Amino acid sequence: MKMCSILTLVALPFGVAGFFFTNPVYIFLCLGCAQMCLFIGQSPMSSAVLSCVPVDLRSMAMALCIFAIHLLGDMPSGTIVGLITDGLKDERLAMIILTSWLLFSVLFWFIAWWRTRNGDPINYESDIEFSPLKNMDDYDDEL
Secondary structure (H helix, E strand, C coil), X not given: CHHHHHHHHHHHHXXXXXXCCCCHHHHHHHHHHXXXXXXXXXXXXXXXXXXXCCHHHHHHHHHHHHHHHHHHHHHHHHHHHHHHHHHHCCHHHHHHHHHHCHHHHHHHHHXXXXXXXXXXXXXXXXXXXXXXXXXXXXXHHHC
16 A cells, blocks of 8 residues: 555656646656556555455455446546536646645555554465366366
């Protein structure tokens, strides 16, 4: 969680700076760096989700996590961007304000790290079951 907080904090200035430039090269460089930091931060989150559930429920846990990300992020974002842009009559300022919302993400990741920092260490290897690759005929018997 600490890594998620740090990477989001690193992404924030890149995201905001991208909207101050008018040259498309600088815009794409800044926003690309911001996205890279945000996407790298998803790995520790996915690892944390997978370590909290039994092996047989891990695929369902990831599916619910992805669904929640899209439900809370992708679905309302277009409407929110439109409302703020219409209210301010300035797309650039609206995008800077919306990118600044990453501060809340930094805060929540930091709180999650702070609350779990003294907890029991996670043993990622304890319940992972590896099986050798099977012949496709073996799958018919399992169905």
